[in-house]
Amino acid sequence: MALFLSLKVALAATVVVLPPGILLGLLFARRSFPGKSALETMAYLPLVLPPTAVGYLLLALLARDGPLGSRTLGFDLDILLSWKGAVLASSLMALPLVARTARIAFEGVSPRLESMGRTLGMGPLRVFKEITLPLARRGLLAAGVLGFSRALGEFGATVIVAGNIPGKTQTLALAIFNDLQIGRDEEAQLLVGITAALAFVAVWSVEFLLRRPRSRA
Template sequence: MFDIDLFPLRLSLQVAGLATAICLVVGVALARLLARRRFWGRDILSALVTLPLILPPTVLGYYLLQVLGRRTAVGAFLEDVFGIQIAFAWEGAVLASTIVALPLMVRSAQAAFESVDPSLENAARTLGRSDLGVFFTITLPLAWQGVAAGTALTFARAIGEFGATIMLAGNIPGKTQTMSVAIYDAWQSGDAALANALVGILTVTSVLSLLVIGRLVRVPRW
């Protein structure tokens, strides 16, 4: 039992953590944009953000691979100019998880922002605060419950990501093999004991992570 390689667990936490952080920043910005602004292409943007929710993850991973694969124009450009490799690298797993989980964050945060009374933001603006200041002192605190729920959902979705990840990042032990992929791999190769152990570890880790996130983002009710 003690010679289990914990690399997949470390990688999964790293990938899910990073993906959640990116979703928090990008998702909150997108949610705010969609909730308050009316602009040309808003519906298209909204549909694009939601798309990963309805596309099967393998399909999504396939598209990503077609765009970002090492032999594609974009993939080659990124690798040659910036030295960034997405396909078959752990960064690919982060990207896959981020895109798959983003709609959960956006949907949850957007609903929360929409429920904030615009007259509160308007009142704050007449009191001399910048738009960014108003966002951080009024809008975000009042929408925090929704953003927090989105964060928890995002992390849960990211740590369990399988389909898009295995398509884009592959299954390279010690390099891109996350927990979900490792479990599948162990079961496929007939190692039921390892699969059982990994399943147990991931279950406990997921529940603990959500408890920690729940604690971190909890705010006192007013």
């Protein structure tokens, strides 16, 4: 049960985090603008902040009287203490990793190849679609897998925003904690085994994706 919930949350979080992550990566790799380093630092903050601090900030944002709370907006976003809260928390925690990996992926694409595309008659959007995106493909896939893995293991922010409700918001990471707390060591071991296997596959595929391909796949 916790496994499926975890997969669902992590997948949803990956879907949520990829567009802004890729956009930020592109921005950081290709543009210079005032306040760039400030924005970059902000985007990377969840990487170093204690997850519980991020969770607290989200909670403050979404609490009834917070800027995005039900009383301020006039309706309830229904995020707190639901699986959507887990998605939100883990995608925010995954954002730095995704943005950073995407940035590196885009930096690996020579701007001169993009210029070449322009001289051949492609507009900027077409260049992005025909040249930048295909050439950064492997790195972006790696960004996705890393984001997924990060979301899968997320604990601190999730427990604050979504709570630890078995069957509803209790993901693998939370379930392990739970089982340990109440002394169900065997269940905990099983769950640890499952997460280890998932993590192994994820890290291995990232290594595979980021290795320089000798020829096209």
